[in-house]
Amino acid sequence: MECKGIDHYDVFDGDVIIFSVDISGVPEEIRSIAQEIDGCDYDPDRFGVWVNYDLADKEFYLVTEESAPEVPGDAPCNIFYIDQDADKRWFKTDIPQELLDHIFKECGKIVADREKEQAEGQKGDDMMERSYDETILCLPGAAEEKQWLAEHLEVLSVRERTILSAAMAREPPQDMAGAVNCLLSLDEYEVRGHVGSYTALGEFSLFEQCVPQDQQAYFDLTALGYAYEDQHPGLFIGNCYVEYPASQPVMLYDGGELPETEGWSVRLKLASEAVPAGVWVKLPDYNEVNNDGPGEIRLALDELRVKTIQDCRLLDVRCILPCIQNLTGQYDNLADLIYDGTNLGILLDERGQGSPGFPERFAAALEFENCRRLNDAVNIAGDLGSYDVISRGRFLDKVTEELSKQEWAKGGDAVKGCFDYAAYAAALAEQQGYQTTEDGLNYIRKRDSPMLEQQRGGMTMQ
Numbered sequence: 001m002e003c004k005g006i007d008h009y010d011v012f013d014g015d016v017i018i019f020s021v022d023i024s025g026v027p028e029e030i031r032s033i034a035q036e037i038d039g040c041d042y043d044p045d046r047f048g049v050w051v052n053y054d055l056a057d058k059e060f061y062l063v064t065e066e067s068a069p070e071v072p073g074d075a076p077c078n079i080f081y082i083d084q085d086a087d088k089r090w091f092k093t094d095i096p097q098e099l100l101d102h103i104f105k106e107c108g109k110i111v112a113d114r115e116k117e118q119a120e121g122q123k124g125d126d127m128m129e130r131s132y133d134e135t136i137l138c139l140p141g142a143a144e145e146k147q148w149l150a151e152h153l154e155v156l157s158v159r160e161r162t163i164l165s166a167a168m169a170r171e172p173p174q175d176m177a178g179a180v181n182c183l184l185s186l187d188e189y190e191v192r193g194h195v196g197s198y199t200a201l202g203e204f205s206l207f208e209q210c211v212p213q214d215q216q217a218y219f220d221l222t223a224l225g226y227a228y229e230d231q232h233p234g235l236f237i238g239n240c241y242v243e244y245p246a247s248q249p250v251m252l253y254d255g256g257e258l259p260e261t262e263g264w265s266v267r268l269k270l271a272s273e274a275v276p277a278g279v280w281v282k283l284p285d286y287n288e289v290n291n292d293g294p295g296e297i298r299l300a301l302d303e304l305r306v307k308t309i310q311d312c313r314l315l316d317v318r319c320i321l322p323c324i325q326n327l328t329g330q331y332d333n334l335a336d337l338i339y340d341g342t343n344l345g346i347l348l349d350e351r352g353q354g355s356p357g358f359p360e361r362f363a364a365a366l367e368f369e370n371c372r373r374l375n376d377a378v379n380i381a382g383d384l385g386s387y388d389v390i391s392r393g394r395f396l397d398k399v400t401e402e403l404s405k406q407e408w409a410k411g412g413d414a415v416k417g418c419f420d421y422a423a424y425a426a427a428l429a430e431q432q433g434y435q436t437t438e439d440g441l442n443y444i445r446k447r448d449s450p451m452l453e454q455q456r457g458g459m460t461m462q
Contacts, residue, residue: 001025001095003103007048009110017053017114018063019107026079030091034081041084049079049095051107060104065090113198113222135168141176148258149176152183155267155318157282158299163189166235166242177255185249187263189242190232193287193294193302196239198225204241239302240294262320265348266327266341266374269316270334272304278315279303283338284345297338309334320348325372340374347381361389364437364444389444392425392436399425 004022011017026047035042050063064076077090136149156164163186173179195204202221205228211219234243252259264282271278279300287295294302297309306312314334317327319341331337351358365371365380365387400421403409409416429436434443 001093001099003099003106004045006106006110009107015055017055017107017111019051019053019110021049021051021103021107023047023049023079026091027093030079030081030093033091034083034089037081037089038084046082047079048082049103051103053107053111060107062095062100110222113226136173136176136179139173139176139179141179144258145176145180149179149183152261155269155280156183157267157280157296158303159191159296160186160280160282162191162237162240162299163242165237166244169235170244177253180253180258181249181251184252184259184261185245188245188249190234191295191299192241192243193299194239195241196236198222198229201225201228201241204228240299263349265320265345266337267318268314268337268341270300270304270309270312271315272306272312274305275303283341284349285342289342289346309338319344319374319377321366321371321377323366323371324374324377327374330373330375337374340378344374344378344381347378352381352384355384357389358384360442361387364389364442365446367438368435368444368446386448387444387446388434389442390434391442392429392440395429395434395443396422396425399428 002024004024007020007022009017009019022045024045024047030047031044034047051060052063053060062078064078065080066076077092078095079091079093080088081091083089136153137146164182167182167185167189173182192201192204195201199221202219202224205224206216206219206221232243234241236242264284266283268281268283269278270281281296281300283296285296287293288297301307301309301312304312312334314328314337317337319327321344327337331340352361355361361384362381365384366377368387369376369380371377371380403419403421403424409419429443433445435445436442437444
């Protein structure tokens with residue numbers, strides 16, 4: 001007889017693992033009885049044995065059946081045939097010790113894999129359970145760094161905290177400057193949601209590689225999960241697999257001025273009956289937009305133990321745009337808030353399809369419109385091309401260049417020195433519908449504004 005492989009295994013009550021092992025080459029007398037049982041439906045590939053692994057004693061043993069109608073006498077049965085009705089028919093045969101040792105060895109590989117998974121998962125769970133106040137805010141560093149860290153740790157989303165746990169397990173920061181850089185590098189990690197074991201990681205690998213459906217059943221998913229880990233090193237954290245960046249993250253903070261974090265538009269703190277204290281969500285959630293597996297929203301819902309956004313209530317909300325005020329009072333529907341927050345995030349990331357000076361132009365447009373509402377900010381960002389923004393210095397240069405063509409300007413520097421170019425440029429800007437931004441650095445106007453239509457005329461500066 002030979003071992004053909006492990007068909008499946010189950011863990012019962014945390015006490016024992018039962019392995020179903022496929023066997024070939026069973027004695028002729030047993031095959032004959034099985035043929036009589038199933039007739040033309042007989043399948044020689046349905047023979048097997050059961051092996052148990054005692055988790056407490058860490059020992060393997062062969063499972064036997066004390067009696068079976070097909071076997072005369074009271075000898076315990078140790079091999080079975082699965083008939084056409086999926087019932088086990090037990091038989092008695094001599095199983096060589098060499099074969100048993102081989103079966104135990106193959107089952108032992110799975111036990112070792114499970115123990116490694118559990119160790120990795122426990123490592124990740126330990127990181128998730130640690131208080132960041134204890135592990136980060138107690139590190140050596142400056143008071144400004146501690147304040148920056150406290151403010152940013154407070155609003156970390158479920159997804160970001162999962163990444164932070166993996167990042168700190170990989171390379172614990174030695175001081176607050178290192179912790180700042182750790183937080184600034186979170187977007188360089190990948191989170192595979194609902195992938196909490198090597199088997200699940202193998203299933204994810206099948207999906208990512210677009211393996212045809214009819215071929216998927218022939219893969220050893222656990223082995224495939226280990227192969228994926230070799231190619232994409234990472235760590236299991238809870239029910240997620242966090243992939244480390246391909247290269248060491250760039251250190252953005254060198255101890256000088258503390259940077260502001262980017263890559264988000266709105267942060268929501270959502271609560272549920274199960275988790276009344278709430279958790280944070282960062283928008284935009286590109287996983288949700290691209291239907292690319294669990295992301296910010298799905299992981300937060302898992303943490304809150306609810307199915308949909310409608311099962312949540314809003315505790316707090318913050319926008320990356322300082323001008324947007326009272327967001328909690330702007331929306332009756334939480335889904336609408338998430339929709340606008342996502343759209344704003346996408347527009348900010350696209351930066352006006354790469355147009356130069358987008359942040360400055362957007363900030364000027366928000367100020368020009370006295371924007372206070374999120375949906376207005378989304379509309380402004382999407383229609384930024386209808387605003388003319390030009391620096392006061394550039395406008396003055398263009399005015400000076402145009403005036404140099406005047407006859408009086410050809411009289412030399414003595415004549416030109418008598419003319420107030422700056423005052424003329426300011427008056428012309430106002431005439432053409434421009435307003436000065438609050439910082440005094442730029443002019444801005446909207447092309448279709450009623451005021452601009454009334455004041456059109458004279459020299460046009462674009």
